[in-house]
Amino acid sequence: MFRSRSWFGSGLWKPKNPHSLEHLKYLYNVLAKNQIVSENNRGLLVETLRSIAEILIWGDQNDSSVFDFFLEKNMLSFFFKIMKQKCGSYVCVQLLQTLNILFENIRNETSLYYLLSNNHVNSIIVHKFDFSDEEVMAYYISFLKTLSLKLNAHTIHFFYNEHTNDFPLYTEAIKFFNHPESMVRIAVRTLTLNVYRVEDKSMLKFIRDKTAAPYFSNLVWFIGNHILELDTCVRNDADHQSQNRLSDLVAEHLDHLHYLNDILSLDIEDLNQVLTDHLLNKLLIPLYVYSLTKRRRHSQLEDTKPHVSSVVSLFLLSQVFLIITHVPLVYVLASIILTGDMDIFSQGASENLVSYRVAQGTATIKPGFVAPTETLEKSLESSTTCSIDSTEHETPQHAECETGMDTQVGDSEPSAVAEDGTVDSIEAYVNITDEEKEQRLALESGVAPPLPLAGTSSGNSSQQQFLANKPFLEMIVNTLQCSENDYAALFALCLLYALGHNPGVNRDLLDGILFLSGRESTKHWYSTLLAERLIRIISTSCQPNCRVRLVTLELSIRLLTQLVMKNGQSYLHDAHLAAVEGAKEESTCLLRNFYKSEEIFLDMFEDEYSEMQKRPLNVEWLMMDSNILLPPTGTPMTGIEFSKRLPCGEVERARRAIRVFFLIRELSLMLAMEPETQLPLTNPQSCVHVNNVLDLNNSDLIACTVATKEGSKIRRFLVIDVIQLILVEPDTRRLGWGVAKFVGFLQDIEVTGDKDDSRCLHITIHRPLPSGSSTNRVPLLSARFIFDDHIRCMAAKQRLTKGRIKARQKKMHMIARLLDLPSNVQPCPSPPAYTVLAHRHSDGTNSRSRLAREPGHHRPLFTANNKVPGFATVAMRRESLPPGRMASPAKIRSDSQERHARNGHVVRSREGSPRLPRPRSEEIPLEDMGSKHKPRSGVSGTPSPPTEVNNGASQFPLKRPSFPSLYPPAPVGTPEPPSPVAVSTLESQVAEVETERPPAPPSEETSFTQMPFENGVLDKEDRKTRRRGMVETV
């Protein structure tokens, strides 16, 4: 911005050194001569003001005489004089910025005191700037904020005048508490907090007596209106059109709660009383809790009282309990929700609560979400300018309440309010559907809930009492029924969770409701009703096409364990346990459906497991996500994380089934107090790690040179273990032993020949699982392996390709075992299958964390199966074509476009979640059936009609009507599959799937013949373009 420097020629002597007392004297002269702001001297004044700041800071750091001169000449008064003229924003902004710089940078305390001492600063604070100019506003408010950062027990007296009861810094600032610009609001909040934390009794008394009631009542009104806006946004946005807006509103509400909590956490008793009082009676009770009884579908019914939908109120209350911990507030609120009735809106609270709240001084205002009688500005004016006798009406009430518990708060209330309350409670009963009425009746008459009641008869009666005349708790519990979907249920779960985890909520209050009862008479009892509702959600989750989201399931499970477990001990009744086990069965059945139906099943399975382990549900974060406020949706195009929406398409259904299986399995193991022994599939303890020393006598070693892209070349021996590829260098100390220098999983490798050099292989080893939050897409190793001759090269290639298939098959067997699939499903030749099974077992029984096995440093490598490639290949081929595991007709019918679309789904869905897709997961097929036969199709080149392949049961059914059909057919009756036609069909499929990357020519037979072909090149071109297409769909 151009700033005039025309004053250079003004004729006054200007010292050469800009940082000197002389220069300040000179600037003083300039100011003195230009006391009237005009068009002409504006630039000059701005530069003068700027230079003054600079010199003063310099003086503060280097020469105290500079500051003395400034004070002596009372130069601050010039500032004020300039300000009083209509000087325009140009000068104003500079003035404020100069002051800002001054107060920000002055280190010398005495200088600071002098600056503040003559009350000029307060005059500047109360000056009415042109706040419609947003720049002036921004500079002004940050000036106030800067000042508030300088507040302490000493400086406070420059701002707060005890005698005049005047605190302009604070009172002027809070007038902007609801400024439309968020940064201004934040600055105001910062300032208030900075003020509150100064320990000065008289100042705090002023704040409490003169400003607290007006400020807080306006603040809660502001917050309340804000949530009404939020509610409108939710109501009007069934189609997820205004996600951004909604997310702002939700974040804003969180900001408010955090701000309130920050104030409450400062622990200023008097202030907290007023704030808690206002929050409870003017916001939380009359708006949040009141709205609990408002079912969304009845919103058309007339209700003159402001309210939000019950879903929104559950959501907001969850946030309240997750953030605010101030005991008097959360205790009262929790008691009301758990034990309160409709009278609360007329009387403020039930009797025992009244006494508690009176003691706390938080029951002085009659409940009601109503606008403050006057604007904050007006109330501040009246309360700060008028003398003590005209103190606002609420203060004496406080005094009364504090003096005695006998004060009848209800007495002071006009009868109209009571009537209002009565009307409301009736209305709440009217506003229910017949279905709900039935339930209500059932509950009230103590009829057993759907699942058999496991409690004793006294348990029954306590059940009856559980919800009797507790409309809010009843509403929450009833919301847990996911009849249509889990939209509201999720929030009810969140609220229960938040109640249970708030440190301020008394545990006694939750005894037997959210936790096992600790009372002697009812030791280890729990609320059967709640348990049953939770179990119902869990079993519903296992139904195909159910509308319960993963996050709801996970939260239900967490609440259930919290409800029935104590110190790792489960007190779940047998009937309930049976229901959980039943759910586990169903989840297993559900997953069997998907077993093998997709090539990426294994990758998904492992990926989901690690995700689940790495990212357990965080309810605080969940409640920060505005997306869940909108009705649950399936499409990933909303950008909503997978666990927070319904699955879209078969692949996501599979993922969901996997996750449900894991979650319920975990629950079942936990309830049984058994450790997990079969997951994860790869036991890191049994893997070779870098720098392990291995006994390689009698192992197949293939010498090779590993050339990386960076140009390094290292001589290594390639060892192919059961599940790992290992590069070793000889151990210098022991003959025949080697040190592992690199390890990678065979299941993650990709091998291609080199068309120019028959001794070379290009090997890429991908990362097993996305590591940490930063998804590293770079492969573990991508290098050219040069072997001694082409025979060895070919052998290596065979073994790697085969190793990959076997490693994957092995894991598929493990999954089959987890799913209780009959082992004869896989018609494998017995010896290899046996070995595989044995291995699976040994791997499976040692889970990562629970049963640590001694690190096997010197383990002989398992090589038996890999010795004779030819034999193994034959075995593999037989193994790899079990009829039951053939691709289903449905799959084959799908043309390539569909396939692409589906792959696209995978990618997109993963994109929707915060983690990035594991690079290979959607690309690598389980090659066991298709890839082995690639050579044949490559050679014969016969594209085949997809008609022949109808053998075997559909493993990938589009509709899944019932479970029995899920079991793959017994191998006995199935026709021998590998007819050439069928195979080539499969092959073409596989080729499609592989398009995204240079395919690993899966078999030894073709690797050298296929590549040089011209159509091979064309193929590559084709692949490239397709690959691009893929990327675009991402």
Add this chain to the structure above:
Amino acid sequence: MESQPNKQTGWCNGIAVDLYSGGVGKSCLLLQFTDKRFQPVHDLTIGVEFGARMITIDGKQIKLQIWDTAGQEAFRSITRSYYRGAAGALLVYDITRRETFNHLTTWLEDARQHSNSNMVIMLIGNKSDLESRREVKKEEGEAFAREHGLIFMETSAKTAANVEEAFINTAKEIYEKIQEGVFDINNEVCCTFLLNLAS
């Protein structure tokens, strides 16, 4: 609730985050950028907590507002709100003090949790004039930035080296996001830079 940005120019709020407890580093950067008339002088350090400046990107005038969050760490609500309201953040560490660099990860996690996921974060190694006392190599800063998807630059508030570039590059990135529509125009045209003291 919404900010009311000046639609013609487009306000950009940003936050500059400073990882050193000394604090002067970032506010000096801010003053250096917002008011060029303060010539860097050897024996004078001046900082400021708020500044605004108009810059031109693609022929469009964009007004940047830069807020400093220093001194408010005690209040969770304040840091939270600042991060949320900002379109960009300058994450500043001191190349002569290793510990300021070591704090980056913690800070980043915190910021990512609170902030708009689209917030543009620029990592700045400040005090590049003090080469002799350097404790954090430039490559380390680069690597960190690459790993976490940040823009990186080394600056010197003292000599004004790269200060202009740092702010302008961040603003450009924000501007691109506005063009792409990732930032909600109603809300985010007003972008704040945040300055914070994280250590």
